[in-house]
Amino acid sequence: MKKIITACVSLLICANSLFAQNPFIRDQFTADPSARVFGNRVYVYPSHDILATEGKGRVGWFCMEDYHVFSSDNLTDWTDHGMIVTQNKVPWVRPDSYSMWAPDCIERNGKYYFYFPTAAKDTVAYGRGFTIGVAVADKPEGPYIPQETPIKGVRGIDPNVFIDNDGQAYLYWSAGNIYGAKLKANMLELDSEVKILGDLPTKGLKEGPYVFERNGIYYMTYPHVENKTERLEYAIGDNPFGPFKIVGAVMDESASGCWTNHHSIIQFKNQWYLFYHDKDYSPRFDKARSIRIDSLSFNADGTIRKVIPTLRGVGITKATSQIQIDRYTQLSTDGSSIAFLDTMNRFKGWETIFAKPGAWSQYNKVDFGSKPLKSVTINARSVDGGILEVRIDNLNGPVIAEIKIPKSNEWKLIEAPVLNYKAGIKNLFVILKNGTQTGTDWISFK
Known part of the structure; x- marks a missing residue:
């Protein structure tokens, strides 16, 4: 009860x-x-x-x-x-x-x-x-x-x-x-x-x-x-x-x-x-x-600096929440794209599709807290199977996890260990290390 x-x-x-x-x-x-x-x-x-x-x-x-x-x-x-x-x-x-x-x-x-x-x-x-x-x-x-x-x-x-x-x-x-x-x-x-x-x-x-x-x-x-x-x-x-x-x-x-x-x-x-x-x-x-x-923001003379619209928006996202990397800060121009999860019910949101190795999504301002996070879970699917690499700070920054996505057309929750925990607010990068047509819905740490 x-x-x-x-x-x-x-x-x-x-x-x-x-x-x-x-x-x-x-x-x-x-x-x-x-x-x-x-x-x-x-x-x-x-x-x-x-x-x-x-x-x-x-x-x-x-x-x-x-x-x-x-x-x-x-x-x-x-x-x-x-x-x-x-x-x-x-x-x-x-x-x-x-x-x-x-x-x-x-x-x-x-x-x-x-x-x-x-x-x-x-x-x-x-x-x-x-x-x-x-x-x-x-x-x-x-x-x-x-x-x-x-x-x-x-x-x-x-x-x-x-x-x-x-x-x-x-x-x-x-x-x-x-x-x-x-x-x-x-x-x-x-x-x-x-x-x-x-x-x-x-x-x-x-x-x-x-x-x-x-x-x-x-x-x-x-x-x-x-x-x-x-x-x-x-x-x-x-x-x-x-x-x-x-x-x-x-x-x-x-x-x-x-x-x-x-x-x-x-x-x-x-x-x-x-x-x-x-x-x-x-x-x-x-x-x-x-x-x-x-x-x-404003210039010194009080004029308004033109606002460029973003998908990332504002605020800090907790690492322990479901991080929607499809609301990216930046997306690789080659091999990455965004699509609705379900065109019959678009409120279900979007997925990030990585079509080739090296494709990536950047999501800024993730709060990893001060207590070590031990594992990462991703909701993903991959036509041929693939490996996603999770880095922080920049594209060549520390690898904090590698997640093997099994071959499947169905969405699956896959868990992997955190290899290198770093405290504080970090920029997050999800990169397709190998494989093709790998879709990711969200990623979360615990």
């Missing part, structure tokens, strides 16, 4: 705990991540893509019916706190709209205000198209209580809230242009006329405003379609309403061709981060997206 209880507890923990690398939410589609630091944790409020079917949304288009919130204290291990707002439990929302698009959340005076855009069921009172509502909670993870009506005077999508150093709160949103207005102290009503922020690109779609301040510079960041897909751009000013001067790109258009990108930028434990999305689990359909994180 004790073993059964322990197993059940482990399953419950796994069901609510998600892991590092990009994308960092790995059991559902997520997009438009609004990241916030509350206390010593980062909370991420994304939209939740689902696949539309006949009678449930518009087939072939964005389809979102609810919101979840996720949190982490190390940007590596993420907890899903579950659904916080759904379209059929908000008094003013059309319950079959499937348009719970990009949200935001902010804390003020111990209350948490969650802003979300969607379509109202009373088009006479609130008009057609999108308006923006608020749900309020006592804790970052909820429960959130939606207000009875949306914010008066706001029509559009992509709400973003910024509280300046003097305590004044601002609401920004998009609808062709990017708009802004002051908020009252209750965070539920506008406290100024709506301003069009007209110092931004005049051609092409712009949306998704996200404003932050650093060293007296106000950064207006936004996705913009100059060609066919969105890139993340920014402009700077000396107050929350500008005027803003266009500076350049935070991140270029996605190499995958994902039409949208939507983001947030935070500082956490003395490091800045960019949260954004791509279409990792849905390469042929960019209305089903997945959220990512990468580090962001």
Whole structure:
């Protein structure tokens, strides 16, 4: 009975705990991540893509019916706190709209205000198209209580809230242009006329405003379609309403061709981060997206250094966890490739395929701890059999294990001794010493 209880507890923990690398939410589609630091944790409020079917949304288009919130204290291990707002439990929302698009959340005076855009069921009172509502909670993870009506005077999508150093709160949103207005102290009503922020690109779609301040510079960041897909751009000013001067790109258009990108930028434990999305689990359909994180930094003059997207993402991975080397830092250009484990269920993740001797995958920032690790286990398969070599530090660094993969088309767990334990945080290299067509799912030490 004790073993059964322990197993059940482990399953419950796994069901609510998600892991590092990009994308960092790995059991559902997520997009438009609004990241916030509350206390010593980062909370991420994304939209939740689902696949539309006949009678449930518009087939072939964005389809979102609810919101979840996720949190982490190390940007590596993420907890899903579950659904916080759904379209059929908000008094003013059309319950079959499937348009719970990009949200935001902010804390003020111990209350948490969650802003979300969607379509109202009373088009006479609130008009057609999108308006923006608020749900309020006592804790970052909820429960959130939606207000009875949306914010008066706001029509559009992509709400973003910024509280300046003097305590004044601002609401920004998009609808062709990017708009802004002051908020009252209750965070539920506008406290100024709506301003069009007209110092931004005049051609092409712009949306998704996200404003932050650093060293007296106000950064207006936004996705913009100059060609066919969105890139993340920014402009700077000396107050929350500008005027803003266009500076350049935070991140270029996605190499995958994902039409949208939507983001947030935070500082956490003395490091800045960019949260954004791509279409990792849905390469042929960019209305089903997945959220990512990468580090962001500034030049001495306050300009933003362009962020290059990675699969490795951020954070430190424990050697005793399942290290997904397919979320690599670097991959050999000859003989290594990545493929889905199961194209019918892409949430199962990816495998790294080593096609020839010398092919390798590099995975940085693995914490081997301070107590010796005695064995390594890998989930692998090999058409003809092969030997994988595990090294640390660099491609010619110390060999810490050799793992013989038997000839089999089936996935097998293979264990081998650790030959040369090294403590601390190391870069990990997995190299095919001999053999062909060897697939690896994950590797773990104990």
